[in-house]
Amino acid sequence: MWRRARGDWLVSGKDLSPEAYEVYRHSASHLMASAIERLHPGVRFAIGPPTQEGEKFGGVGFYYDLDMEHALSPEDLPRIEEEMRKLVAADLPFEREEVARGAAIALFETRGQDYKVEMLREIPDGEPITLYRHGDFVDLCRGPHLARTGEIRSFRLLAVAGAYWRGDETKRMLQRVYGVAFPDEESLETYLRNLEEAEKRDHRKLGKELDLFSIDERFGPGLIFWHPKGARVRNEIERFWYEEHFRNGYDVLYTPHLAKERLWEVSGHMSFYRERMYSPMDIDGTNYIVKPMNCPFHIHVYQSRLRSYRDLPLRWAELGTVYRYEQSGELHGLKRVRGFTQDDAHVFCTPETLAGEIGRVLAFTLHMLRTFGFDAFDVYLSTRPEKSVGSDADWEAATAALRAALEESALPFTVDPGEGVFYGPKIDVKIRDSLGRSWQCSTIQVDFNLPERFDLSYRGGDGAEHRPIMIHRALLGSFERFFGCLVEHYAGAFPVWLAPEQARLLPVSEKENAYALRVGEKLRASGVRAGVDDANETLGNKIRKGREERIPYLLILGGREAAAGTVSVRKRGEGETGVLSVDEFLERIRGEIERRETGLVPREEKRSNR
Numbered sequence: 001m002w003r004r005a006r007g008d009w010l011v012s013g014k015d016l017s018p019e020a021y022e023v024y025r026h027s028a029s030h031l032m033a034s035a036i037e038r039l040h041p042g043v044r045f046a047i048g049p050p051t052q053e054g055e056k057f058g059g060v061g062f063y064y065d066l067d068m069e070h071a072l073s074p075e076d077l078p079r080i081e082e083e084m085r086k087l088v089a090a091d092l093p094f095e096r097e098e099v100a101r102g103a104a105i106a107l108f109e110t111r112g113q114d115y116k117v118e119m120l121r122e123i124p125d126g127e128p129i130t131l132y133r134h135g136d137f138v139d140l141c142r143g144p145h146l147a148r149t150g151e152i153r154s155f156r157l158l159a160v161a162g163a164y165w166r167g168d169e170t171k172r173m174l175q176r177v178y179g180v181a182f183p184d185e186e187s188l189e190t191y192l193r194n195l196e197e198a199e200k201r202d203h204r205k206l207g208k209e210l211d212l213f214s215i216d217e218r219f220g221p222g223l224i225f226w227h228p229k230g231a232r233v234r235n236e237i238e239r240f241w242y243e244e245h246f247r248n249g250y251d252v253l254y255t256p257h258l259a260k261e262r263l264w265e266v267s268g269h270m271s272f273y274r275e276r277m278y279s280p281m282d283i284d285g286t287n288y289i290v291k292p293m294n295c296p297f298h299i300h301v302y303q304s305r306l307r308s309y310r311d312l313p314l315r316w317a318e319l320g321t322v323y324r325y326e327q328s329g330e331l332h333g334l335k336r337v338r339g340f341t342q343d344d345a346h347v348f349c350t351p352e353t354l355a356g357e358i359g360r361v362l363a364f365t366l367h368m369l370r371t372f373g374f375d376a377f378d379v380y381l382s383t384r385p386e387k388s389v390g391s392d393a394d395w396e397a398a399t400a401a402l403r404a405a406l407e408e409s410a411l412p413f414t415v416d417p418g419e420g421v422f423y424g425p426k427i428d429v430k431i432r433d434s435l436g437r438s439w440q441c442s443t444i445q446v447d448f449n450l451p452e453r454f455d456l457s458y459r460g461g462d463g464a465e466h467r468p469i470m471i472h473r474a475l476l477g478s479f480e481r482f483f484g485c486l487v488e489h490y491a492g493a494f495p496v497w498l499a500p501e502q503a504r505l506l507p508v509s510e511k512e513n514a515y516a517l518r519v520g521e522k523l524r525a526s527g528v529r530a531g532v533d534d535a536n537e538t539l540g541n542k543i544r545k546g547r548e549e550r551i552p553y554l555l556i557l558g559g560r561e562a563a564a565g566t567v568s569v570r571k572r573g574e575g576e577t578g579v580l581s582v583d584e585f586l587e588r589i590r591g592e593i594e595r596r597e598t599g600l601v602p603r604e605e606k607r608s609n610r
């Protein structure tokens, strides 16, 4: 395996077998560790497992946890890289050695590597213990490795972070150094360019720069404050969302944010979802819990009257704000939060209409995502897990219905056997953003469990009581996460229909201020979000500011425009596009808004242009 893997690596460059990845990754992480040891004698190493970093670009990611006095900073990384290059140039062989546990413990004890000693003591008797050496460095490792350090080509160290030994916060805090390695310099460059672009687009950074939202630890980590500009975008998404839901045969519900603990016992959440729910609060001597999900509330509305098969399907949607516990270390900007608004809906239907309803939901999902400029998806169909409720016939019918809907959509999909939720099979749709990163947003889940637990029924055509089936679905997922993805997808340059400020009027001098205010009024009266920059600033500064704020249209108003009743148009990304009368401009921008133009080049076109 080792030999073949090495051959693959060397011959075909980027097309690596999984084994070759492993071998390369391993060898690169040993190389890094040995370089650190040369620079910082006495460093003690813990573990150095693989990461997914760089994989999309044909590279391998790795890190190493270590313990030493000197606190590494980003400035240390180039020095370590330099030392790594020396070891590559020395082209040292990687040597494998099988040893007895006692000998290995003695070796690492003399080298002061007590984390390795601790790990060695835990290796079960009889398991072979192998060491890998190159130069003065020796590590406990299963291997396999490359033959020589000279085979490691292009690498970069990315970051230093803190991590607890064994991931246990009662244990010692170690230093973690992250790196990536590539088969050639070109792939590394491509990866680094992409990384730089991702950093520039980071929604936490842009969120601050563009004044879209904030999170304040003093009020609570993972809780989001939407500022006026972010709220504008969200409101526009919500308006679109409501319109489309009514058009697609949904009704809308509003339900409470909390309910008695008893409700969550009936729903089963108190047993299978407890660790994600917040502690109860006492109201008049009764325990209430803030909702982690909207489902039981929609069920309550279903149960508020007798239902007949003629009433079904019922499609009920809610922008439901839920609260779920996430460990503080897991929180990440808008993408992992503790309170968020789901674009939730539940469809109550008969077994006969289930397949049709799933098809509708999937088509609706794709329509929504495509409107926001997402045109590449990773789709998964998760089937019955070992532990599950519901009859074989139900599972088969529901899985077949999900599969049929996917086939109808012509989207390629992956089957995840046994990865369904215990109460039913599901479809997950991940969106691929403009940097090629995948984000989980939409999910469509069939549920046999809750209708059972709440004893839901409808009167059938035969006059008897029947059990409806529920579909849980979220198209965008959560507003917070989806918005975070949008910010990065567009690099903060929202399309005209979503932009917080769609057009800004820039009077060239004070003399045109009155004209600018009049045009601003007119645009706003016609439903365009227009602002006026009448600050006592040069035109150049006003334009720069407008560009920094990623405003789609900057309209320059000089003496000539004021006299003729026109505006000189500068479009984001296109520059000056001519002088238009105010009405002509209005027609143009309103057309773009109504068509919800994304301004993104569709992926297909991008490809054919190359």
Ligand SMILES: [Zn+2]
Residues within 6 Å of the ligand: 026, 027, 030, 132, 139, 141, 142, 143, 145
């Ligand atoms: Zn290794």
Ligand SMILES: [Zn+2]
Residues within 6 Å of the ligand: 293, 294, 295, 345, 346, 472, 473
């Ligand atoms: Zn639900």
